[in-house]
Amino acid sequence: xVQGFSIRKIEPRDYLGVIAALxxxxxxxxxxxxxxxxxxxxxxxxxxxxxxxxxxxYVVVDDATNDVAATGNLIIEQKLIHNCALCGHIEDIAxxxxxxxxxxxxxxxxxxxxxxxxxxxxxxxxxxxxxNVKFYEKCGYSKAGVxxxxxx
Amino acid sequence: xVQGFSIRKIEPRDYLGVIAALxxxxxxxxxxxxxxxxxxxxxxxxxxxxxxxxxxxYVVVDDATNDVAATGNLIIEQKLIHNCALCGHIEDIAxxxxxxxxxxxxxxxxxxxxxxxxxxxxxxxxxxxxxNVKFYEKCGYSKAGVxxxxxx
Numbered sequence: 001x002v003q004g005f006s007i008r009k010i011e012p013r014d015y016l017g018v019i020a021a022l023x024x025x026x027x028x029x030x031x032x033x034x035x036x037x038x039x040x041x042x043x044x045x046x047x048x049x050x051x052x053x054x055x056x057x058y059v060v061v062d063d064a065t066n067d068v069a070a071t072g073n074l075i076i077e078q079k080l081i082h083n084c085a086l087c088g089h090i091e092d093i094a095x096x097x098x099x100x101x102x103x104x105x106x107x108x109x110x111x112x113x114x115x116x117x118x119x120x121x122x123x124x125x126x127x128x129x130x131x132n133v134k135f136y137e138k139c140g141y142s143k144a145g146v147x148x149x150x151x152x
Numbered sequence: 153x154v155q156g157f158s159i160r161k162i163e164p165r166d167y168l169g170v171i172a173a174l175x176x177x178x179x180x181x182x183x184x185x186x187x188x189x190x191x192x193x194x195x196x197x198x199x200x201x202x203x204x205x206x207x208x209x210y211v212v213v214d215d216a217t218n219d220v221a222a223t224g225n226l227i228i229e230q231k232l233i234h235n236c237a238l239c240g241h242i243e244d245i246a247x248x249x250x251x252x253x254x255x256x257x258x259x260x261x262x263x264x265x266x267x268x269x270x271x272x273x274x275x276x277x278x279x280x281x282x283x284n285v286k287f288y289e290k291c292g293y294s295k296a297g298v299x300x301x302x303x304x
Contacts, residue, residue: 018232019232022232022233025233026233026234027233027234028232028233028234028235029233029234029235029236030235031232031235031236035236036232038201038236039230039232039236042200042201042230043230046198046206048194049190049194054198054206055230075229077227077241077243078191078194078195078207079243079244080170080171080174080180080183080188080191080244081174081177081178081179081180081181081244082178082179082180082181083180083181083182083183084181084183084187084191087243089229089241091229091231091239092231092232092233113302117302117304121304122303122304123301123302123303123304124301124302125279125299125300125301125302126299126300126301127277127279127296127297127298127299127300128297128298128300129297129298130297130298133298133300136300137300139302140302141300141301141302142300142301142302143298143299143300144279144299144300144301145279145280145281145282145298145299146279146280146281146282146285146295146297146298146299147277147278147279147295147296147297147298147299148277148278148279148280148285148288148289148293148294148295148296149275149276149277149278149293149294149296150265150269150275150276150277150291150292150293150294151274151275152269152273152274152275
């Protein structure tokens with residue numbers, strides 16, 4: 001909990017705030033409100049068995065102004081291993097510039113982690129830069145491996 | 153390409169071979185053929201926009217015997233960043249004990265990577281142990297970050 005802030009699912013009205021937060025993380029490009037709404041609708045349409053959402057896109061909002069302060073997503077993967085277990089993947093965590101330093105990142109990570117574990121995920125994983133390892137350790141995470149990538 | 157082996161999508165008839173391969177990787181538990189088939193059907197039912205499969209579960213098979221030699225999955229995630237880009241996640245790569253040392257792991261990774269990039273993913277990522285970094289570098293991957301995890 002962070003006093004004065006709440007967490008809820010992303011909605012189409014969060015367009016400007018979510019894009020602004022994500023632009024702190026990386027390049028978003030030219031996503032217009034129709035594309036934004038289409039992605040949110042697509043995310044909503046995906047369920048794992050037992051109607052668990054595949055995508056769990058959240059925003060942290062400033063209660064006083066309804067401004068989007070941070071955003072992040074949790075993707076739930078259906079596996080075969082570990083008795084057809086579910087695995088959570090935290091993706092695209094971003095905090096808007098003017099809301100940094102308020103512990104909203106930890107608030108969001110704690111919430112997404114809890115969402116994944118309550119949905120039955122045997123683990124929740126995420127990839128981060130070496131410089132963010134300490135932050136995730138404070139959220140209860142520990143190092144598990146190396147992220148490798150290939151780009152087009 | 154590896155002479156004498158082919159790659160195709162997982163089918164229900166691959167039950168025993170896939171479970172045996174995955175047991176080389178980690179504990180699979182007591183997944184019976186009905187549960188196996190249900191997961192495969194669920195995987196088939198998931199599509200990203202434009203009917204790109206979310207799950208791309210493949211097997212490498214021995215052409216002479218139809219034995220499953222290796223298995224792996226590629227999950228395609230719909231993002232908002234980078235103009236609503238797709239991102240590929242390679243998961244649960246396993247080679248059966250008696251087929252190890254034949255370069256089937258690289259054959260499979262190359263195939264899954266190509267599948268992701270052809271589907272339009274701006275990158276394909278995976279998490280591995282430090283000891284497997286060199287193998288993935290031979291497949292064209294490079295280190296991108298740290299995998300963090302939290303378990304139930």
